[in-house]
Amino acid sequence: MFEPDFTAEADRQLSVCNACRYCEGFCAVFGAVELRAAIGDGDVAYLANLCHDCRMCFDACMFTPPHEFAVNIPALMAEARVQTYERYSRPRVLAGLFRTPGWAIGGVTLACIVVVTLLVAFGMGTTALETVQVGPGAFYRVVPYLAMVVPAVVLGAFGILVLVYGARSYANDIRSGDGRFVSLRSVSTAIRDAITLVYLKGGGEGCYDVKRGSPWRRFFHMLVFWGVLADFSATICAAIAQDLLGYLPPYPLWSIPVALGTLGGVAIVVGAAGLIALKVRSDAKPTSARMIAMDYAFLAMLETVALTGLALLAFRSTAAMGSLLAIHLGSLAALFITAPYGKFVHIVYRSIALVKNAAEQNGA
């Protein structure tokens, strides 16, 4: 539950929006507000994640502070999002990581890198970290195959479990009486809205930038999204090459796994850097400091994984390969561990909010 004062403040601000409606064209939030006579706890959780943080409705609002109505919807929504992320995450101890995202992600990453490096040093001998390894199976002479796969599967499964739990309790809380909202139609609409990032278009003006709207945030976000997807696909391709076709990595530069992985890596590096730059350069009033900290931490995490991956590729036939592999795997492990306790979870809650919105608007 949000603090009652917080929900009351959301209700107060959004009743200004419901009486005004000028921002309807920016995104889905205002259409959803208009369906509600009053805003309760579940509504805040729903609307907060329906908001895509384009911030257009701040500059456009006649009632932002110092006006006595003191409306600042993007900041309100960002703060509420931070709280929903934490609220639906388990176990409680780990959910605390949301509170200090920089330290959490930085600390976990460092720890993972150290642990992996030590494991390699003790398990395979320090020479594994120092000597040139080439030819089929080179990586596995540094970190054995099972030592890569088992932790990935365990951590991945744990993360998925946490996220599924969060998704279910979130969906329950925002159901708000009108029953089921998951249908073929609402899900397909939501997938379309998510893939196209339609609500980063700001109704045509784009998202926050140094001054007014620009298409850059949507562009960079596309790069990151497709970059991650490309890297995921590259891993699948590698698995097929290895387990079905019997080729052991490293693969040549122009093989599908490496080409796809490189493309994805570069996209993430550029996209995440772009997103960071936009945040640094834009007005901080229409946002929440906690949300921004979480954004930076997650983007830095992505940059670390992508950059270490690219470095590994670049130096894989040198003596640095062993240590680079340890560092890359360490940061990947950190990504897996922190994913359910950081900005990554926005994918889950935003998608559910989009499904609910699609159902609501179809019904309306």
Next chain:
Amino acid sequence: MDVAVCGGGNAALCAAIAARRAGASVVLLERAPAYVRGGNTRHTRDIRLAHDEPNAAATGSYAEEELLDDLLRVTAGETNRPLAELTIRESKSLASWMSEQGVHWQKPLKGTLHLARTNGFFLGGGKNLVNTYYDTVERLGVRVVYETSVVGFELRERAVQAVVYERAGAVERLRCGAVIVAAGGFEADVDWLKEYWGDAAGQFRIRGTPYNTGLALKALYEAGAKRIGDPRGLHCIAVDARAPKFDGGIVTRIDAIPFGIAVGADGARFYDEGEDLWPKRYAIWGKLIAELPGQAAYAIFDRKSIGGFIPSVYRPLCAQSIEELALVLDLEPGALVRTVTAFNDAIRPGGTFQPGSLDDCRTEGLAIPKSHWARPIDTPPYYGYPLRPGVTFTYLGVEVDAGARVIDADGRGFDNVFAAGECMAGNILSRGYLAGFGLTIGTVFGRIAGESAAAHVRA
């Protein structure tokens, strides 16, 4: 400077854009600080546009003749016909012109579908429009100066030599080749309003900017410009009594009146709440309330009506009985109960309530009838909104010709003084109101004024 534009709302910005695009150097003097720039324009949402085919802004078609008919109807024919026709003709090019300045369009807002064909809704409303225009103006190289009030004009013969302005407590002058006055009406000067409205004006809420006190309009009159429009003329609607004195904008407006009854401080009804469709009647209620003792009225309705109208920013006050509601609203309970009972008893039975059309739910035998949408107020909880007059703008202005040139008391044009927007809208919209037409006049005449001023300085 070639051209000095006085004001910083829609008309001023359009004038600055047009003058600059026509090659003049332009300075724009805005009285407000940057964060509240844009006058009443920042509270607007749509602009009325004639068009023969659907375009980016509006659906269907809205012929020039139809718009003219609408205008003649609301003004009862009191309009400068050539200027009205010019405005309407020019309005056809505004959708694409505005898009060229960077304006985006959005679908009509929920609850405003009746305007989809006649009006274009710009994305994000008036403040977003103003922000877009300021970006454009700055990109074009117009110098924008904030917190600068134009207070006078230095005249030689029929030509202004310099604009006199006040900035940070000091009075200074700016030489210019031409001046465009686009500084809105005088609705924010309550003392000036009191000259025509007496103490009643003290109770008025001003829906828009506190900076439109008519300083520049006064300066024009001092320079000899010819007055136009009824000084007592106000566009004035019913707003929530809890609204701020200034800048409450659209959200304090009360649309509940046709759903129930409206009573004065004495608990008695005073006007037919169901006279005509609300979009045609909402603008009479401000003046009706302004004429009441204490300038106070109350909209009363019951649970059946919740959800029927766009809510206002304040929740209605609420009670389980009419007596209690009267106490909450500070009305005499007996009086309100008598009014509600008499109203309920007078409702002709068997009507079918249809809020979107002139239905057959009406009263019979009341001195003040309710002609449509009369339903008994009998289902608790009961609700009430306290109401005050909310002034949108004033009609008083200066006369202009088709080139936006200001006319003096002798009926001759000034050499280099032009006007646009609210301060000359009275030439065309002498009274009544057509939703979105204020911006139409301001945009059309802003453009014309900019072009005329640029042509003058280049000649």
